[in-house]
Amino acid sequence: GQNIDQPTEMTATEGAIVQINCTYQTSGFNGLFWYQQHAGEAPTFLSYNVLDGLEEKGRFSSFLSRSKGYSYLLLKELQMKDSASYLCAWGDYKLSFGAGTTVTVRA
Amino acid sequence: EAQVTQNPRYLITVTGKKLTVTCSQNMNHEYMSWYRQDPGLGLRQIYYSMNVEVTDKGDVPEGYKVSRKEKRNFPLILESPSPNQTSLYFCASSFLARGSTDTQYFGPGTRLTVL
Numbered sequence: 001g002q003n004i005d006q007p008t009e010m011t012a013t014e015g016a017i018v019q020i021n022c023t024y025q026t027s028g029f030n031g032l033f034w035y036q037q038h039a040g041e042a043p044t045f046l047s048y049n050v051l052d053g054l055e056e057k058g059r060f061s062s063f064l065s066r067s068k069g070y071s072y073l074l075l076k077e078l079q080m081k082d083s084a085s086y087l088c089a090w091g092d093y094k095l096s097f098g099a100g101t102t103v104t105v106r107a
Numbered sequence: 108e109a110q111v112t113q114n115p116r117y118l119i120t121v122t123g124k125k126l127t128v129t130c131s132q133n134m135n136h137e138y139m140s141w142y143r144q145d146p147g148l149g150l151r152q153i154y155y156s157m158n159v160e161v162t163d164k165g166d167v168p169e170g171y172k173v174s175r176k177e178k179r180n181f182p183l184i185l186e187s188p189s190p191n192q193t194s195l196y197f198c199a200s201s202f203l204a205r206g207s208t209d210t211q212y213f214g215p216g217t218r219l220t221v222l
Contacts, residue, residue, distance in 0.1 A: 042213035
């Protein structure tokens with residue numbers, strides 16, 4: 001299996017920036033996914049990185065460094081609706097997910 | 108509307124009584140997968156399928172079976188459920204990208220309780 005680590009919880013203020021780190025230990029050609037999951041709902045896709053570097057999508061950006069086994073998800077201009085769990089996943093056809101980071105946005 | 112559907116959404120059953128959770132997608136996706144989600148453990152992959160009649164084990168396949176006779180359907184079968192299979196189950200589907208899956212679309216989830 002693959003070890004994927006991400007922080008359990010993070011808290012931030014509305015309008016701020018939060019960075020969620022994800023580290024993994026694996027090898028081979030794979031990609032790194034980020035999913036958002038609101039309480040009681042299914043995960044929804046946020047981003048996919050297969051090459052090193054930063055991918056920007058509006059308020060959300062994702063970074064990957066394959067040589068360092070490291071990724072982060074950057075959430076900018078936080079809104080209350082961003083309160084959710086953020087899941088990092090690594091793999092090809094067989095995916096391994098981290099336990100998720102619960103982000104709480106406070107007014 | 109493009110979607111992944113699962114049935115039932117909620118199920119309470121007893122140990123040893125065979126059950127099937129259905130999963131269907133209408134997006135012509137090649138790839139389908141089953142996950143279970145437990146507190147503190149995150150999503151763990153049970154089985155996945157890359158096309159009709161092609162299935163493979165994920166990280167936690169013990170106690171589960173799957174079949175992929177049609178492209179749109181990927182049922183999860185628990186031949187003899189046990190209490191440790193009490194969990195929230197998600198089905199997902201996607202197209203296949205080079206070397207990996209593409210964006211996965213998740214079904215709404217099935218909450219299973221085995222007494």
